Amino acid sequence: MFATSPATVDPEDEGFQLSNKIRAINGFTFGTVPGLNMCYGDRVTWHVYTIGPDIDNHHVTFEGNNFMFDGMTIDTSIHVGGFVSNLAVLPKAETTRRYNIGAVNVEWYYGPTKIHFITGKSLFDPTSPSSIYVRNRSDFVGTIYTKTVFREFTDNTFTQMKPHPENLGVIGPFIRGNVGDTIEIHLKNMATFPLNIVPKNLPFADGSVINRALPTYPGKVRIYRYSIPYRSGPKRKQPKCIGTIYTSRVDPLKDAHSGLIGPMVICKTGTLDQDGQRTDSIKFATAFFIFDENLSHHGTANFAARAPARVDVADPEFVQSNLYYSINGYIYGNLNGLDMEVGQRSAWYVFGMGLDDDIHTMHFHGQLYIRRTKIKIRGDVLEVDAGTYETVKMKAYNPGTWLFHCHVSRHVEAGMEGAYKVIPRFANQ
Numbered sequence: 001m002f003a004t005s006p007a008t009v010d011p012e013d014e015g016f017q018l019s020n021k022i023r024a025i026n027g028f029t030f031g032t033v034p035g036l037n038m039c040y041g042d043r044v045t046w047h048v049y050t051i052g053p054d055i056d057n058h059h060v061t062f063e064g065n066n067f068m069f070d071g072m073t074i075d076t077s078i079h080v081g082g083f084v085s086n087l088a089v090l091p092k093a094e095t096t097r098r099y100n101i102g103a104v105n106v107e108w109y110y111g112p113t114k115i116h117f118i119t120g121k122s123l124f125d126p127t128s129p130s131s132i133y134v135r136n137r138s139d140f141v142g143t144i145y146t147k148t149v150f151r152e153f154t155d156n157t158f159t160q161m162k163p164h165p166e167n168l169g170v171i172g173p174f175i176r177g178n179v180g181d182t183i184e185i186h187l188k189n190m191a192t193f194p195l196n197i198v199p200k201n202l203p204f205a206d207g208s209v210i211n212r213a214l215p216t217y218p219g220k221v222r223i224y225r226y227s228i229p230y231r232s233g234p235k236r237k238q239p240k241c242i243g244t245i246y247t248s249r250v251d252p253l254k255d256a257h258s259g260l261i262g263p264m265v266i267c268k269t270g271t272l273d274q275d276g277q278r279t280d281s282i283k284f285a286t287a288f289f290i291f292d293e294n295l296s297h298h299g300t301a302n303f304a305a306r307a308p309a310r311v312d313v314a315d316p317e318f319v320q321s322n323l324y325y326s327i328n329g330y331i332y333g334n335l336n337g338l339d340m341e342v343g344q345r346s347a348w349y350v351f352g353m354g355l356d357d358d359i360h361t362m363h364f365h366g367q368l369y370i371r372r373t374k375i376k377i378r379g380d381v382l383e384v385d386a387g388t389y390e391t392v393k394m395k396a397y398n399p400g401t402w403l404f405h406c407h408v409s410r411h412v413e414a415g416m417e418g419a420y421k422v423i424p425r426f427a428n429q
Helices: 014-019 252-258 299-306 316-321 409-413
Strands: 044-049 058-061 066-069 072-074 076-079 084-090 096-109 144-152 175-178 182-189 221-227 241-247 261-267 282-292 323-327 339-341 345-353 359-364 369-372 376-379 381-385 389-395 400-406 417-423
Touching (some): 175 182, 241 252, 241 282, 241 389, 252 282, 261 282, 282 359, 316 323, 345 359, 345 381, 400 409
Parallel strands (some): 175 261, 282 345, 339 417
Antiparallel strands (some): 058 076, 241 261, 345 389, 359 400, 369 376
């Protein structure tokens, strides 16, 4: 009825079938849903549900506003086929904390050590699932790629970079603030493409529209100011500080896969000192992210420089070899520095990024965490999907080197696994 030449249509054609799968909200696409209007100060309840097959895993995000869900004020929630929830949207509600952030190019090693940290076997073993990701023949890249990442500098001259914590890996530095603070970011673009820096869950300090953050062009510096309203902070039953993320959103897909992501921490009023620090616990951030180097801004250059004999970059095996199932940009236990002493308290800020395959179930071996929302839950498995984030607390009680990993079998086989250490107190005395 709607095809101009019905006789020529092949109903089994993959492209034709895809054209009839409409990704819709209430039957509308590309921002055309009418009538979703409210007045400033209104409290609104949204009844959100999803219907569909296994690909209907949706992460609902409200730009510029938060909603109450399970005792938390967040801007993104996970919805799978058949799931229903009620979301109460809250209206938008002294210290200025300044960060000097540079977007810099680095040569990133996804797997510096090519020995499996559990089995002791070589990652090059052709019978191992790891071999496709580490081979460095002339027609495959290997594990070294040019990436663009956020790094903190000592001042706005951008001449001296601050030491980057080992356990953050590829992701950017912590940006922290209390409820009521203004976050002022001086961003210098040392890369070759326009980018910006946008925290999730925060509005611009001047009230301008968050999805129109201006780009910073190569070689230039731009100042971004964000406010932390009460609605974005932790609630009464939540921890003192909760995690979210920041990214570049000029070209959201390419920017993220190029490496432009980092952790943001929002604390209750008075928690952080003037230096943005707290002394009652240590902090870790872990990003569960399948980096797709085929989508990176540097993809063409990486392939030309490191796989010069590669002719067909669309070859399925080559495409797969450029997917890195990583924790903070490391595969197969190469992430280091997640260490704490027995009795020490830690906060874990865990987030997911990526595409529809980025559904991760993070499993801590050897320890239990505490997750506080409406209720307090102890557990050892935590779910994060693309664009979602969780905060859990842990008190170290079980000495040893412990595995933590994604429990999705394909992901852990491809390298999404690491270790953290609980050190007996006497070991450092």
